[in-house]
Amino acid sequence: MSITAPASEVQKNFGSFHDRALNEPVRVTKYGRETVYIVSAETFHRLKQSERIALASEDLSDAEIAAIESAEIPAEHRYSLKDTDSAVALPTPAPGLVISYAYLWRYQAGAGAEEGRKDRPCAIVLTTRDDEGDTVVYVAPITHSPPEGDHTAVALPPGVKRRLGLDAAASWIITRELNRFVWPGYDLRPVSRDKPDVFAWGFLPVELLEAVKRAVAAHQRAKRLRAVDRG
Missing domain, CATH: 3.40.1620 (YefM-like fold)
Structure with a gap:
């Protein structure tokens, strides 16, 4: 009221x-x-925490792309694909961290939905601070669905899935769209019913995060190239 x-x-x-x-x-x-x-201040912060934006990678600003390209996994969590982490409780968000999240696809947001229909692993691509000092997080969704016609999706190798504790089914990180929200928000989910206080599986290897960053940036730059195409 x-x-x-x-x-x-x-x-x-x-x-x-x-x-x-x-x-x-x-x-x-x-x-x-x-x-x-x-x-009230309480209401303002509650509303801000619930805000979530589904956006296309190609619509990111140059400043956002520059920040994504310079994002790195914290040194204490860095490992390589050559290396063969268990689930972790509510962590400090950082690039490369794989969280459980109710991702809102752009087509769902375009149809008026405000909540994602399925909880899924999502990879943090960027963390930053807004003017109020709150942590803003950008995440890319991970899906079992083969990315038809999307050659920029990044496949998750079986060894990485085993290390993270994910299922054995083939999975891809989608880079053509992202969700942006204020951490922790209302859409973090436990990784399983058996672990109600655990919200993340662990970190991607360095090579995979670099591949995701390159793909996200490529989407944004491709849109700019289309905009000036005079052919």
């Missing part, structure tokens, strides 16, 4: 509306049209 008040009234009695906003949102109107809401 919320209450509605014109901007002129809120301006004259801000203290009163401030106190009311601690318990319920205040809908502020100007010339009969809603313009802003006044909400």
